[in-house]
Amino acid sequence: MRIHIATAEDAHSISKIWSECFTDDTNYIDNFLNNCLPHCKTFLLTPKNEDNAVASLSVLPCYTQYKGKNYKGGYVYAVGTLPEHRGKSYSKYLTEEAFRYARIEKLSFLVVKPATESLYELYSKLSFDTTLYEKITKIRTNRSYNFTSDGLIMSKRVPTVRSFTLFWDIDRIYNLRERYLSKESILHSKEILSYAIKEISYRKGSFESFYYSNQKDDPVFYVCYPSENNDSLVYVIDHNINNGSVLDDFISENTSTFPNLKYYQFINLPNIVSKRCRTKKIKSALVKSFEEDSGFNKHLSKLRLSLPME
Structure with missing residues (x-):
């Protein structure tokens, strides 16, 4: 051998x-x-x-x-x-x-x-x-998650859609993920990240983002792909969504992308959202x-x- x-x-x-x-x-x-x-x-x-x-x-x-x-x-x-x-x-x-x-x-x-x-x-x-x-949370697309810890509704911001282009934006994708995910995650090298994003595309998924035109914050980014066996379910496996207001905007930006969508299954949503939803811990x-x-x-x-x- x-x-x-x-x-x-x-x-x-x-x-x-x-x-x-x-x-x-x-x-x-x-x-x-x-x-x-x-x-x-x-x-x-x-x-x-x-x-x-x-x-x-x-x-x-x-x-x-x-x-x-x-x-x-x-x-x-x-x-x-x-x-x-x-x-x-x-x-x-x-x-x-x-x-x-x-x-x-x-x-x-x-x-x-x-x-x-x-x-x-x-x-x-x-x-x-x-x-x-990791913690997974299943959310509905037909309800709002735009609340604070005391139950008040947050004011809406206007997002502007922008998709990352892998060939020239891999450095920015890498830096954004390191900034937001390094405290809780094992991360890929830059070359393997590029490969992983291509791999997601074979699952009909994508790495996308949007940003708020009236703010100077980093873009909101996310990696998602549809379930093979259930066209009403989409998995979101990487993101920097940090509150219910941004989550609502994410839902509205993707409504037309997945016409039969009813549920998202998120990994590691912030507690302010997940504590009001169906959440469980999995390996x-x-x-x-x-x-x-x-x-x-x-x-x-x-x-x-x-x-x-x-």
Whole structure:
């Protein structure tokens, strides 16, 4: 058995693994090969007497901020084994290799987002020993959330719609997310953020924003995509919406985009809104820390994985 770090020459093996494990959408796979593979480490496992790799695991660069310092980490992503080679612990061997890589590169942590409860159990056994959580809130589109803590209605502001253009605005998107999300989130590197936004588009989603023409505040930004199985539901997985007034404006700006929309499911809405709605805490990811600092590890345990990819 041999494990090596993938190069562009391994594109065929990676494509085969992805097409049999994740998706047969060649454009989706090409997005990974062109926009993610050059910026991450992908480990390929080739069994003895085999010419091509049969299993893969990628580690995407990410980070969190603690006491004014950036701590580098890795997002374990796209772990897959060809169907005829499953049941041989290949994902375990690849995870162990990812741990070795993390220690050599002095990464502070690795994070993984299992797709199912059984995979949470599997990765927990592989030393991902801390569960991260996030708060999800389901809201209706036919009501107002424009209130303060004492129940008074806030005055309306007039938003002006503006969509970000990825090709020239990635720096601004990156800086805005760092400014608003770094205290509560594990964030992607700039290159992986660009890839993640492209990935969202394959779910018919987008990264968009609007700003208020009578104010100098930063834009309101959000990442959303519609449910595959329910055209009345849209997921909002990243945003800087901080009160009910802005939430109302967000709803009004997107009414025509999703004509059958009845509900949004938000991640981490502020308490002033979420405490009046149906809210629950769910698992966000699992994390393995390589730091001995108990303060950092406590900080890490309270974070969520921002903009996870499927």
